[in-house]
Amino acid sequence: MIAVDGVDLDLLPGEIHALVGENGAGKSTLANIAFGAVKPDDGTIETNGTVGLVHQHFELVGRLRVWQNIMLGREPRKGMLVDVDGARSRVAELAERNGLAIDPDALVEELPIGVQQRVELMRELEREPSVLLLDEPTAALAPAEIATLFATVVQLAKRGTAILVVTHKLQEVIDYTTRVSVMRHGKIVARYLTTQTSTDEIARAMVGGELPVVAERETTGTQPCLSVRDLTAGVDTTTVSDLSFEVSAGEIVGIAGVEGNGQTALADAIAGMIPYTGTIELDGSTDALRHRENIGIVPQDRHHEGLVLNWSIVENAILGRQNLPGIRKGMLTDWNAARADAEAIIERFDVRAASPDVAVRTLSGGNQQKLLVGRALLGDPRFVLAYQPTRGIDVGAAALVQSRLIESRNRGCAILLISFELDEILALADRILVMFRGKVTGSFSGAEIDRGKIGRLMAGLT
Amino acid sequence: MRVVLRVLAGPAGALVLAFVLAAVAMLIAGVSPLDGFGALFAGSLGGRRPIAETLVQTTALLFPALGVSLAFRAGLFNIGAEGQLLIGGLFAGAVGAHFAGPGWLVIPVLLLLGMVGGGIWGGIAGWLRARFNASEIISTLMLNFIALSLAGYLVAGPLKSPLASGAETAPLLPNGYLPAFPTLGSISFGDTRLTISILIAIATAVVLSFVFTRTVFGYELRAAGEAPEAARRSGINMPRMTLIALALSGAVAGLGGAAIVTGVLHRFNTALSPGYGYTAIAVALVGDLNPLWVCVAAFGFGILEAGGLAMQANAGVPKDAIHVIEGLIVLVLAARRYFATRATGAPV
Numbered sequence: 150m151i152a153v154d155g156v157d158l159d160l161l162p163g164e165i166h167a168l169v170g171e172n173g174a175g176k177s178t179l180a181n182i183a184f185g186a187v188k189p190d191d192g193t194i195e196t197n198g199t200v201g202l203v204h205q206h207f208e209l210v211g212r213l214r215v216w217q218n219i220m221l222g223r224e225p226r227k228g229m230l231v232d233v234d235g236a237r238s239r240v241a242e243l244a245e246r247n248g249l250a251i252d253p254d255a256l257v258e259e260l261p262i263g264v265q266q267r268v269e270l271m272r273e274l275e276r277e278p279s280v281l282l283l284d285e286p287t288a289a290l291a292p293a294e295i296a297t298l299f300a301t302v303v304q305l306a307k308r309g310t311a312i313l314v315v316t317h318k319l320q321e322v323i324d325y326t327t328r329v330s331v332m333r334h335g336k337i338v339a340r341y342l343t344t345q346t347s348t349d350e351i352a353r354a355m356v357g358g359e360l361p362v363v364a365e366r367e368t369t370g371t372q373p374c375l376s377v378r379d380l381t382a383g384v385d386t387t388t389v390s391d392l393s394f395e396v397s398a399g400e401i402v403g404i405a406g407v408e409g410n411g412q413t414a415l416a417d418a419i420a421g422m423i424p425y426t427g428t429i430e431l432d433g434s435t436d437a438l439r440h441r442e443n444i445g446i447v448p449q450d451r452h453h454e455g456l457v458l459n460w461s462i463v464e465n466a467i468l469g470r471q472n473l474p475g476i477r478k479g480m481l482t483d484w485n486a487a488r489a490d491a492e493a494i495i496e497r498f499d500v501r502a503a504s505p506d507v508a509v510r511t512l513s514g515g516n517q518q519k520l521l522v523g524r525a526l527l528g529d530p531r532f533v534l535a536y537q538p539t540r541g542i543d544v545g546a547a548a549l550v551q552s553r554l555i556e557s558r559n560r561g562c563a564i565l566l567i568s569f570e571l572d573e574i575l576a577l578a579d580r581i582l583v584m585f586r587g588k589v590t591g592s593f594s595g596a597e598i599d600r601g602k603i604g605r606l607m608a609g610l611t
Numbered sequence: 612m613r614v615v616l617r618v619l620a621g622p623a624g625a626l627v628l629a630f631v632l633a634a635v636a637m638l639i640a641g642v643s644p645l646d647g648f649g650a651l652f653a654g655s656l657g658g659r660r661p662i663a664e665t666l667v668q669t670t671a672l673l674f675p676a677l678g679v680s681l682a683f684r685a686g687l688f689n690i691g692a693e694g695q696l697l698i699g700g701l702f703a704g705a706v707g708a709h710f711a712g713p714g715w716l717v718i719p720v721l722l723l724l725g726m727v728g729g730g731i732w733g734g735i736a737g738w739l740r741a742r743f744n745a746s747e748i749i750s751t752l753m754l755n756f757i758a759l760s761l762a763g764y765l766v767a768g769p770l771k772s773p774l775a776s777g778a779e780t781a782p783l784l785p786n787g788y789l790p791a792f793p794t795l796g797s798i799s800f801g802d803t804r805l806t807i808s809i810l811i812a813i814a815t816a817v818v819l820s821f822v823f824t825r826t827v828f829g830y831e832l833r834a835a836g837e838a839p840e841a842a843r844r845s846g847i848n849m850p851r852m853t854l855i856a857l858a859l860s861g862a863v864a865g866l867g868g869a870a871i872v873t874g875v876l877h878r879f880n881t882a883l884s885p886g887y888g889y890t891a892i893a894v895a896l897v898g899d900l901n902p903l904w905v906c907v908a909a910f911g912f913g914i915l916e917a918g919g920l921a922m923q924a925n926a927g928v929p930k931d932a933i934h935v936i937e938g939l940i941v942l943v944l945a946a947r948r949y950f951a952t953r954a955t956g957a958p959v
Contacts, residue, residue: 422844441846448844457838468834469845471827480826 152178153189154335160280160311165302167322167343168315170332171355171543172515176315179332180282183313198279203286207269211258216240218257219272243271247301264409266290270298274305281305284315290407292571292604299325317355319348320572333357352544361548363576364555369399374563375419375431375438375532382425383414389587392427396532396563401554403578404567405603411587412567413449416536419565420446431532438532442473445525445533451514451540455521458510462502465509466491466524475528494523499549515542522550532563539573551577571607575600585609629940636935637928646926651933654921655914661921663792663803667875669913671884673812674867675891676909677819678729678860680900682747684823685856686836691736691751692864693888694758695729697881699865701762702728703872704879705770708781717787722811722869729865730858732758737857741850747857755888763881772878779880789874806874812909815863816902823902832856864888890916893941912937 153175160166170176181187183194184202209218216237225232225239240253249267257268266286273281283302287295303325306312314326322329323343331339331354339354352360373395380392389411396402404412418425421439431437431444438444446469448454456465467476467487475486491505498519502512509517522538535554539547554577558564568574574581581598583591583606591606593599605611634644655665675692682689689695702724710717736754739745763778772781789806823829834842835852843849867887872879894912898905919933 420844446844453838453840454844455841457834457841459837464830467830468841471830471845477827480828482825482827482830484825 152335153182155192156332156335156337158183158313158330158337160313162279162309162311163306164328165306165312165314165326167326167329168313168332169317169319169322169329169351169355171317172541174332174355175335176332177284178335180284180313180315183280184282196280199276200280200282201273201276201278202282202284203266203270203273204284207265209257209265209268209272211256213257214253215251215255215257215260215268216253218268219243219253219275221272223275239275240271243275247271247274247304248297249301267298270301274301278310280311280313282313282315285317286314287316287318287321288569293608293610294407295321318572319351322351323348331355356544361545363548364552364559366555366579367559369559369561370397371400372398374398374400375429375565376433377419377427377429379427380415380418380425380429381427382418382423383411383587387411387414387587389414389418389584392587392589394582394589394592396565398531398561398563399558400579401558401564401566401577403574403581404565404584405571405574405581405607406569406584407607408569410584412536412584414587415584416449416534416567419534420448441470442528443531445527445530447522447525447533447535447538449536451517451521456509456517459508461491461507462495462500462505462509462512462520463488463491465520466494466505466527468524470524470527490524490527494520494527498523498553499546515546518542519546519550522553526553526557526562529557529560529562532565533557534565534567536567537569538566539568539570547573571600571603583607626940626943629936629943632939632943633932633936636932636939640928640932642926642928647922647928647932650922650924650926650928651915651918653918654925655918659798659800660803661917663800663805665910665913665917666792666809667804667913668916669909670809670812670874671867671871671887672891672894672912672916673809673906673909674815674870675864675888676894676898676905677812677816677902678733678862678864678867679891679895680898680902680905681819681832681863682733682856682860683895683900684836685832685852685860686839687737687740687853687856687860688748689733689736689751689857689860690748690892691733691754691758691861691888692891693884693886694751694755695732695861695864696868696871696884696888697755697758697762698732698868699725699729699862700868700872700876700879700883701758701765702865703869704780704783704876705765707783707787707872708770708772708878710787711784712786714786714788714790717784718789718873721783721787721873722866725865725867725869725872726862727865729868730862732865733861734854734858736861737854740857741853747853751857759881762879766880770879775878777880780878782878783873787873788877789870804875808870808874811870812867813906815866816906819863819902864891890937893937897941897944911940 156179168176178187180202182189184200219240220236225235237253244251249271251267257265286298290298302312316322326343329341329343329346329351330337331351333355375396378393381390383389387409406412417423419429429438452458457468467490470476476483488505494500495502495505500516500519502516518541525533538554539550554564566574566577580594581603582589583603585606593603637644637647655661675696678695679689679692703721706724707721732754736747736750739750740747766780767778770780772779789808792800792805792807823833831847831852834845835847835849839849868883871883876883890912894908895905898908915933915937919930922928923930
């Protein structure tokens, strides 16, 4: 498997260069090669000065404080001791100069993901690199934070740093970068000057053809289905308090918010995984919510919460549904029914697998995700909780998953969509609730939906 | 090099390697490997009596190994099969000494008592884990020592047979003896220690295999072992599963204790097990926690256990050398993963 194949890429001082492509196109590998973390089998990398890389998956020490992480390995000294005050003020000054709000004394593991990202960025900035590589830097950020981040990045570029941004968010590419390189299957397939291209053109280059179409939304009723009243749940940084909302049958309600603002607590409370106060009812009953035939759940973490990786697709297809009448026959599992379910998911969701009997571990992340969503939607449950349903899958697969969600909605399913991608929520939701620090700070539907306003609320502004 | 690694990655290659290493060990001990292995196999497979003795050892290992497999499949490291075996035997022996009745009643009741005893012993660890999140590794190990001391005290005191010189219960009434293994053609096992308990053990393996692959309970048990968080989110009550799995695991081991009491010793004493419950962990792992392969693995270890004595008597190789071979087999099989990774780039 060749991740990056014969790529030529030059970065100029002062430019912000976007590297875009679908998942698995080889962007991260290329960034890691440029950084020096991965050795190329063939070819060379030349730089003048140092290269910094902000990882997609953070490489921070959770048990250390923010300033300790940023200064790790380069702590200023006072004799034999670490100059704590010096280090802290250096971090504070760094934050100030780059417009990044951060508490130098916070424990990293207690910080929301978005703030951890900032720590990761600051650690690289502290080294003042001449080339800065950013791997999906805005994946966990709110729109306002994204603007702040890019303000920092633009400043850095003005001071002569060469910057490479790996991303799949095309609006950011258009808004902030100067040049774009598009990767597909390990090769660079297109290069544009940002001022001379469009998101559509870049997207077509990424996919290698026309963009997939998402299913049409049909008019549906407004019968209340899921009702949440005065919900308080969660611990520490991921809590929700006094949350009340309803999801009607045939409606997709999108929870817009930056990761770490209570979405996990909300999802876990609805799934019955954590204790809560308040009421959560399905069709007016709490019991109904615990009946597996009524609900489908796409969990947040597919590897730990959703799938048994060593098991086959058939075995995974009935996980959570193993006691439903169609699957359980007396004491026994009806494996024929399980196989039929697996085959239905494979067909409807275009899961690419050699057979339904292969271990789920051998599937790509995108196919695993499709299996997960397919299982949740199987048999048209009354209510579906979809947590980041298109996480980590490519444009075509995402369109398929989104279409299936809309089709379920059209058939009368109530869907609660939790996503950190505002674009996804804007594309799918009939109604949008903005969550900030465990509370709903805004509700929008139909013509009221205003991207700018939602973005500001996500960042805690009014 | 790759070819060599690939061969070593297969189970046959692993066994061959284990025997080569064992041969080296014999050479170091000053014994010809030819003589050593000759005595080992003559003593375990060379005739009706040696085979019967091998199968007796196989049975003694198979029950606790199946119990261990059940717990491991549920993700629970039950290393307390030894204690569960003892308590199962104790229950059967204590009641059997005073239980008169027809064999069709006495034998099933004694076997059931063995399951109850082992089940309680495993269940204690399960309850501690479910209720207090106490590590079952520690608690099952500690319960082994408690079981040994408790049984030792009981057979030396309250349960001691007044007629016996040593510390043991009164013998079972003959109706409680397990029937001898059925005669095969002209081959009778009436004068050996082999009983139908080997058939009960294999039947248990078949039942377990069925439970794992076909029942919803088995599905949930495997889910709990493979991916606890996904299992919990699929609606499985994890504390309950922990309790049930450890109790069942103990019950299977306890059944083995009762099978030794009713089949071999015809009474209970603490010499019931020379460490079957510990060897069983290796048997279960070598059998890949799959009940049917565990049967094969138990037979392999049975050969070593039965042949070891003959090897000591006829070739002058200490019986402890058998434990070296057992250890080598486990080691080599564990190393298979490493060889396989080196050979193919992917773990087996």
